[in-house]
Amino acid sequence: MFDTPRANRLHIAIFGKRNAGKSSLINAITGQEIALVSDIAGTTTDPVYKSMELLPLGPVVLIDTAGIDDENTLGELRIKKTKEVLEKTDLALLVFDASDDDFRAEKEWHQMLIGKRIPAIGVINKIDIQDRNTKDLEKIFDIPFVKVSAKFNLHIDSLKELIRIYSPSDFEKTTIVGDIIQPKDKIVLVAPQDIQAPKGRLILPQVQVMRDILDHDGMVLMVKDSELEDILKTLNQKPDLVITDSQVFTKVNALVPPDVPLTSFSILMARYKGDLQTFIEGARAISHLKSGDNVLIAEACTHHPLKGDIAREKIPKWLKETTQADLNITVKAGVDFAEDLSKYSLIIHCGACMFNRKQMMTRIFRSKMQNIPITNYGIAIAYMNGILDRVTNMFPQK
Helix, strand or coil, X not given: CXXXXXXXXXXXXXXXXXXXXXXXXXXXXXCCCCCCCCCCXXXXXXXXXXXXXXXXXXXXXXXXXXXXXXCHHHHHHHHHHHHHHHCCCCEEEEEEECCCCCCHHHHHHHHHXXXXXXXXXXXXXXXXXXCCCCHHHHHXXXXXXXXXXXXXXXXXXXHHHHHHHHCCCCCCCCCCCHXXXXXXXXXXXXXXXXXXXXXXXXXXXXXXXXXXXXXXXCEEEEECHHHHHHHHHHCCCCCCEEEECHHHXXXXXXXXXXXXXXXXXXXXXXXXXXXXXXXXXXXXXXXXXXXXXXXXXXXXXXXXXXXXXXXXXXXXXXXXXXXXXXXXXXXEECCCCCCXXXXXXXXXXXXXXXXXXXXXXXXXXXXXXXXXXXXXXXXXXXXXXXXXXXXXXXXXXX
């Protein structure tokens, strides 16, 4: 309850061959026995995530992965899981065994890191067994290196200092809504509480937006859509901004005066986690959809769909009404996002509150490289309701 959500933490992934000491390294960095350590090659099977505070960086996620040289059919599946970690990695630690002179696997993975524009630090481990000069490796890989012994906790502070220096400063945007509000602004949040709303709590985007408003000295009023008209009548001045759940855009747009800025939680998350302009352009592709086209609806998290699910019922219904086309709609949840997107005419993504920004930007980049339009729930819904300009015109233009 008091922890920074994983999606808002810098993601540091540890890659290397089996028995290079990746698990020992994560234990040394955290100062805890987080990862299982064994002399048996391939002890780590699935990625292991550890959220922690790494001073002076702050909240981070450390990810321990399976060996990049894992063998046999099961090993291939483990490597596939490790490759999926690349999509969310902000900074990579590439671990070398000081006694190993075969760098073929490390070179292959280093090229993947370059291709995905992930900064990396080379970590030469096990110097308690054999020392090694870093100069030759620096020439081959062109990344900074540090020599450590994870087993005996040697030079771990030097590694942490390199992590501080080479961590990307833009892994997360600084604000969700703070750049478009002023101190003392009155902001009304509209949060329907239907069967899909979690019992006893608000959903993460609502909480994050509320906190960001408070951090920028704004004043928050939160109501259900059924009480929006009442609160607007009660206020002696018009609100400075209304932020709504996208699913009730039609109702809220009709109630909020045209001169009051209006947007949605999903659109704010589109800016915060992704690329707003790309999503706006992607939404315009809806008007070009025709019968037989394939549309992918992608969700960041897995959940049990309930009646009226936005991905499986509402958006498909609204797409059909808007396009008057017989579309082939596929819903994928979690990490299930294909490498080959060529069969799709449009991708509509959720707000990605459970993803870090790197993971969402990786999906956007993959879509753009294949010339597939991509948008998100809120922007797509706004476009289909004819209010896209209204709900995005308050944002600074590039």
